[in-house]
Each structure stands twice: as C-alpha cells, then as structure tokens.
Amino acid sequence: MNDHEDLMETPVPVRVKGVYIAESDESNPAPVVLLEDEKGRIVPIFVGLSEAISIHHALSGELAPRPMTHDLFISTLESLSASITNALIDDLDGGIYYARLTIKSDSKKNEIDARPSDCLALALRAKASIEVRERVVADASISKSDAEKLISIENYLQ
Numbered sequence: 001m002n003d004h005e006d007l008m009e010t011p012v013p014v015r016v017k018g019v020y021i022a023e024s025d026e027s028n029p030a031p032v033v034l035l036e037d038e039k040g041r042i043v044p045i046f047v048g049l050s051e052a053i054s055i056h057h058a059l060s061g062e063l064a065p066r067p068m069t070h071d072l073f074i075s076t077l078e079s080l081s082a083s084i085t086n087a088l089i090d091d092l093d094g095g096i097y098y099a100r101l102t103i104k105s106d107s108k109k110n111e112i113d114a115r116p117s118d119c120l121a122l123a124l125r126a127k128a129s130i131e132v133r134e135r136v137v138a139d140a141s142i143s144k145s146d147a148e149k150l151i152s153i154e155n156y157l158q
Contacts, residue, residue, distance in 0.1 A: 011131035012037045019056040020150035041141040051117035056153050058124035070121040084126035087119035092136045
C-alpha cells in the first residue's frame with residue numbers, strides 16, 4: 001500500500017449529528033442518521049425506523065419504560081463485565097454500509113460484525129467512540145445543503 005491508500009484506510013472520528021427523515025411521504029419514511037467529522041463532512045446512514053427511534057432516544061437521553069433491545073444488550077454486557085469501546089463503519093459496497101463493534105471483556109478485545117444502525121445505537125448508549133474509514137467518508141459524504149433538506153425525526157414522531 002502507498003501512503004494515499006494508507007490514509008484512505010484511516011478511521012475518522014465522527015459524531016452523530018442527528019436522526020432525520022429523507023422523504024416527507026409519511027407512508028414510506030426513509031430514516032437517515034447523519035454523521036459529521038471534524039472537517040464538517042456529513043455522511044448519511046439510512047436505517048430502519050425502529051433503529052432510528054432507538055438512536056434518537058440514545059441521543060436525547062430518553063429511556064423507555066421497559067428495556068428495548070439495545071438497552072438489553074448494554075445491560076447484558078455490563079452484567080458480564082464487558083463494554084463497548086468503539087464502533088467503526090468500515091466499508092461501503094453497492095450502497096450498503098458495513099460496520100464492526102469492538103467489545104472489551106477483561107483484557108481481551110473482540111471485533112464483531114454488525115449493522116451500522118445497531119453499532120450507532122449501542123455506541124451512543126455506551127458512550128463509546130464512533131469512527132468511519134476515510135475512504136467511506138470520501139465516497140459517501142453529502143453537501144450541507146442536501147443535509148438541510150432533511151426533516152428532523154422529532155417532527156415525524158409528533
């Protein structure tokens with residue numbers, strides 16, 4: 001690999017900017033999570049509606065009266081003295097994102113293949129870092145004007 005290829009494989013820290021709806025057609029909403037890096041580049045990750053709601057709840061600190069699936073997973077990890085340390089969106093192929101979740105138990109770290117939506121929902125709950133490979137950011141980022149056209153999921157949930 002040359003230096004450019006190495007740079008393209010570098011993980012870039014991102015923050016979850018928010019959860020939005022890409023289409024205003026309420027019969028077929030297209031939930032999208034926006035990730036933003038330090039340079040202001042925005043990466044859209046399309047997710048299912050239940051995952052979008054779960055991510056939104058994690059962002060806003062809302063707790064369901066009963067544990068939802070992502071909450072259950074975090075509780076299970078905690079009961080096993082394990083924790084999530086990192087979520088990495090590491091590939092984009094044919095419009096499909098691929099991700100890995102890093103779980104630490106004792107002194108051992110394991111990477112687990114997972115859907116990006118689950119990685120985001122779990123990493124937010126665990127306050128773990130979220131990263132995206134540079135080549136994915138470079139390939140998938142959208143303009144700020146495209147991001148501004150999206151509707152906040154809060155408007156949809158009301």
